[in-house]
Amino acid sequence: MNRLNHLPTLRINPSEKRSLTYRGKSYWGFAGDTVATALFANGVRVFGRSLKYHRPRGLYSLDGECSNTCMQVDGIPNVRTENTPLKEGMRVKGQNVKGSAQFDWMGFMDKLDWLMPAGFYYRTMHKPAAVWPIAMKQVRKAAGLGTLSPDFEMKGLFDEIYPTADICVIGGGVAGMRAALAAAESGLRIILLEARPHLGGCFDYRVSPYNDDKKLYERARELADQVRQKDNIRVFTHTSMVGAYNNNLITAFQVGKEQDEFDERYIEIRAVSVVVATGCIERPLLFEHNEKPGVMQVGCAHRLAHTYGLLPGEQAVFSVGHDLGLEAAVDLFDLGLKIPCVADIRKDGQDPRLLMALVERRIPLLNGWVAAKVHGGKQVKKVTLTTVEGTVRRMIPCDLLVASAGLTPVNGPLTLAHAKLVYDSHTGYFLPTDLPEKMFAAGRMTGRNHPLSIEASGRLAGLQAAASYGVNNKTALAEAETALSGLPGPERGCKLVTAPVKGRKTFICFDEDTTVKNIKQAIDMGFDVPELIKRFTSAGTGPGQGGIPGHNLPLYVAQYTASTTPPKPTTVRPPLVPTFLATYAGTNHDMCKRTPVHDAQVKAGGIFRRIGVWQRARYFSGDFDCREDILNVRNNVGLLDASTLGKFRIHGPEALKALQRVYVSDMSKIKEGRIKYSAMCNDDGCVIDDGVVVKTGENDYYFTTSTGRACVTVEWIRYHTRFDGWDFHLVNLTDAMGVVNISGPNARKVLEKVADADVSNVAFPFAGYREFTVKGLIPVRAMRLGFVGELSYELHIPSSWMPAIWDILEEAGREFGIRNFGVEAQNVLRMEKGHIILGQESEQRTNLLDLGLGFLWDRTKNEAKTVGAVALRQAEADPGRLTLVGIQMEDNARAPKDGSIIVDDRVRGYVCTARKSFTTGEAVGMALVESQLSDIGARLDIFEDECNGRLLYARVVSMPFYDPEGQRMKI
Amino acid sequence: MALTLTCPVCGKRNGYEFRYGGEDKGPRPAEKGLTPRSWCDYVHMNKCVAGIQKEWWYHKDGCGSWFTTHRDTVRNLEVNEPEAPK
């Protein structure tokens, strides 16, 4: 098909070809084409088949208001090809067809419409219930839009940005551009959103005069240039606004251009003020076969020619209700379209200049006439016109019917912002009565049609938005108000709801194949509210999100029910236009932290697991039981990276008061050079954290928390002291400090080789805290702990020194056979000692007493108002709690899985951690059980996942399982 | 997600940056004389005002301050007006 390459309004570049494949053939389009316009240029007229009746569907609106041109593109179903830019090499397939869109074997469905009245599925498919699974399979085969392969993987980059704007203007037509320019005068930061790939709105493709020396499209491009030259206006084209929330938060989706690095991106705009200038779409004309290929809206026909250089047909009848229709007829006639006749629903009120232009071109105009029916198989061949009263009929051959009842504002954004829409009997539009705070509407959506009125309303709204932001622009505002009041106001709109037809094949919603007859059926069954009729008939619930039936449905319901109250619009919800789930999901933001000695552990063969925000070495060999690593710690010396521990400094005159508030122990008893182990509870007495505290100076403390609590400890302490105004400071040193744990009977031999201090048992005993240097340089805070139950030093070192000290210790330990151990080995080692890990030996309801840690709690410090103390006092008397016990399996061959439940006739507790101990040779663990089962020797029945009823048995035994006297950590 | 809050240190920020800290119920009561019921009420019972409520927020992705502000729980907007009398 030859393009009209000479048109100055074109948005395609005829020198840049783009190829696509469809039905096994290669086709050409141009840069700037949409997938649908490129197919149209290659002769494709039937793009797909409808959901229920498999009716052929073609180009209708070009703005994606219906699913007519939804196709499968590069494996993605339901792509709205009419507003998807053509990219090189796209693979396009029809959908919902057996055979092809042109010859669909399911086409006979169209003859069966009488079988499927409104609410067919709801009313038919529920009894008997057994039929449904079978019926569903058949329905699924025949209906549905597109198929998705289960192993389909969405390719592409889906980005997101969160810009802030002083004013967000939605709609890049002339009203929106004038609003943006007006608001930008005062230096505010403006964001301008336009759904199409270019600015200009409904001026962009029109060649009617704007004034004596400019045409409309020239004016639009002039304004677009002015917008682009403003540094404080950020323009997002091909960006559909999809959501509006309170506080003027606007969300939108941008489709990437060929040169963009993203395929789509989510945009969340925090705006102070908003201008909505989304213009109008056309209100579909209701008549028999109103969606047959060859029927298209005025703007679609007009834009096909002027934007894409495609004459929409050869011989066209127009059936319109708006001056834009007459303008398009005149204009397309001049481009070579034969027009036997134009039917105008209106009997009067047309622009006299357009009437004159039609006369000059000898195009007959029928006032008060409308299309009643189109004829033809898959495409339009003839049209029957009738007077709006249905008294006279006339049939005219044509291959194109340009049909439109009038305009309807795109007021979805206003609805989302909770503006109340009321039917306006002058324009026939649903117009907002009260706009939300700092939101303004402008342009064609307010009912104005005159180009100068549209512009002036845009400028006024821009200035109003600036004023609402806080700009003092009273003079400009007054001038803009005066200018607008001197221009033509909202125009009378065409009120015809439907051509005089019965409506069996008059489609009020294309996506869901809902006819006017279906609506009548629903009303006859007793439905009277459009919102409910919408649900019962599915009208407006398809991919077009109500773009086609949104306006006609309430009008039709009001007319058919002869309602005396004005029509009420149905609601809309975000997203206003269909959007990929991939865009909502965005890119994968999984970020994790690595410890300063991550690389050294990789080299040592570490197998890493994600633990909280960290990557931690869990194993150091393929033996996930960690036998060698465990025995090496018990008999020799091992090295563990414990850098993920939370580490904090708290200092200031009232630091101790804060510690007293959050720790259950009496923190005033911390001795110099000694560590204090304690725990934090929440207000219910449940344990949330444990760790050690040391005093590093006057009013200066250093403490550790568990890995998972590192990110919330500052928040916690400040929360629980928020009323007190105490003078203390908290510093989170978690990432600033690393921790090495060197454990095993030979640990001292290693450390004394490198430490510049006496680390003998006398000089640095168990539970001691020392500060010294290693190799005369590296500052170390050392604690003697016993978590794994052996002689053990925990060295806290500035992170930047961590790789160095790791190397030094490995070097010093080489002669003893030092080796790394990971989190799993540590887990077993500490379990053998009966030392708990919070989250493993506790869940959110486990309190301090349940864990046998009541000895940590100091009951005398009432004045401190310790968090959890009140609840603990109450829990002491509560017999119905779980207790942590040691268990030994009757069969030592194997331990139950962590988390297995303990049962009799009901659940009595669960296994926290259980392992086969290499040290003792027994299968042991810890469990939380009801207190009645906690006595030594009690037999526990353990129900393991997938055990098929074969229980495991254990006995309650005393803890610890290893070195009960605790000698080994004190040597 | 549309909420913004005004941190006394950092100014008006996106609501994503904050964590809710509950209704303002005043300082912790003294432990002496507390019944299980009165303690439980202080910790767990909320007024759940449909309207303007004084509440605590933590600027977690910012300065790390706890502060109180007034929010209209119906419109989910921070407001300058005080709590409605009950």
Ligand SMILES: [Zn+2]
């Ligand atoms: Zn802050």
